[in-house]
Amino acid sequence: MLTIRREYMIDDKLLSHSQLDCEGIWFKMIEGDEKAFNKVYHYYYSDLFFYGLKISNDSDLVKDCIQELFIKIWMFREKFKGIYSVKAYLIKSLRNSLTMELLKKKTILQRNTLQIHESAIQFSQEDLLVNDETNALYKKLIATTLNKLTKRQREIIHLKFYQELSYLEISEVLGLQYQVIRNTVYESMKELRFHLQKAGNDRMVIL
Known part of the structure; x- marks a missing residue:
């Protein structure tokens, strides 16, 4: 019987998601290696949970969707041999799953107005990957400025700088052209710097 052990460690080593792919763990899982499956699950769980929120x-909904995603992967693992990027695939699948679950909870009228392709990502001071010495006021300013971006810009910024996906991986997750992703990141950072300078703070922006 398949069991998912949350306490599983990956050989006490911190691997990037590209390193995890190269280690062949994903392919071992496809071949039916349950230990490899647990490594994949526990390595990506935190990032998926953070993105899902x-x-x-609804943290319970996010947890359920992640659980169901991995159960599906295990049950139909032989179909996932051609995955280009494991992390991009997992994020895309979770995004689609959560979108469908949220749609189910909407009335027919609300369904007609819900934007499936743009999740309402919001940034907080705690989310910012800036130097610990950065003062709280500056962090608040960055978070406020980021939240002025469009929904699409915010999601792309999150995937690029917080999930550390490449432009190509983001393109796969969102179903947008590669150049659109690059242009959006460029314009978003340009807009962010403009607002910070306008607020009288022209120090380098580090996400």
Whole structure:
């Protein structure tokens, strides 16, 4: 019987998601290695949970969707041999799953107005990956400025700088052209710097 052990460690080593792919763990899982499956699950769980909460603040729903995603992967693992990026695939699948679950909770009228392709990601001071010495006022300013961006810009910024996906991986997750992703990141950072300078703070922005 398949069991998912949350306490599993990956050989006490911190691997990037590209390193995890290169280690062949994903392919071992596809071949039916349950230990490899647990490594994949526990390595990506935190990132998926963090991203999921940006789409829905219902933590139980996010956990359920992640659980169901991995159960599906295990049951139909032989179909996932051609995955280009494991992390991009997992994020895309979780995004789609959460979107569908949220749609189910909406009335017919609300369904017609819900934007499926743009999740309402919001940034907080705690989310910012800036130097610990950065003062609280500056962090608040950055978070406020980021939240002035469009929904699409915020999601792309999150995927690029917080999930550390490449432009190509973000393109796969969102179903947008590669150049659109690059242009959006460029314009978003340009807009962010403009607002910070306008507020009288022209120090380098580090996400």
